[in-house]
Amino acid sequence: MSRVLIVDDHPVIRLAVKLLLNQLSHEIVAESDNGVEAVQVARDLRPDLVILDIDIPKLDGLEVIKRLKAIDLSMRILILTSHSANQFAMRCLSAGALGFVTKGEKLDELEYAIKAVLNGYQHIPRELTISVQAYKPETEEDKIEKLSNREMAVLRLIAKGMTNKEIGDDLMLSNKTISTYKSRLMEKLEAETTLDLAEFAKRNKLD
Structure with a gap:
């Protein structure tokens, strides 16, 4: 039995999903109708x-x-939406979802998707199966491989908690240059802050 959170702003949809989960003997830990609360x-x-x-x-x-x-990262996410699979399935998979089901499908399709995702398998709409079979989400290792030696050096020093000036002194570069490298790192590693960069480095044992 798995613990499940249902997030949908339509009460009827939440009820239908809840009934199915009860039939499958899963525990519904909570429901939410908005993203912030979820x-x-x-x-x-x-x-x-x-x-x-x-x-x-x-x-x-x-x-x-x-x-x-x-x-x-171990929390599995299954998308259940009325939006087009052609427009959103790949985007959701890339963001980190493991499965995608449209609300127009029968409940047994959702049941199959729930079982697949909980077992660690990717579930995608039938019409996208061929194209997604060749799709492999970019891993953090893939992102690291794309970094230049200098970017790696800056990232490692960021993880040590060093300021721009300290990093610049260490690498004999200007503050402006270090800021440029930070911007590149944020773009390549999809980070929003310096703290995100530091956590990325530590998570991958680059510090």
Whole structure:
């Protein structure tokens, strides 16, 4: 039995999903109708699976995926949405979701998706199977391989908690140059802050 969080702003959809989960003997730890609350509940309760709609208020589904992955990489996410698979499935998978089901599908399709995702398998719409079979999400190792030697050096020093001036002195570069390297690192590693860069480096034992 797995612990599940349902996130959808339509009560009827939440009810249908809840009934299916009860039939499958899963524990529903909470329900939410908006993205901000969903992230907080997920942080507090740490469910095994989050069944998430994309079009939800306060914080959209794609941003929720990003924040949930930052909280706990083992938390599995299954998208259940009315949006087109052609336009959103790959985007959601790239963001970190493990499965994608459209609301127009029958409930047994959702049941199959839940089982697949909980077992660590990717579940995608049938019409996208061929194209996604060749798709491999970029890993953190892939991102590291794309860094230049100088970018790696700057990243390692950031992880040590050094300031721009200290890094510049160490590498004999100007503050402006170090700032440029930081901007490149944030873009390549999809980081928003210097702290994100430091955590990335430590997570991959680059410090």
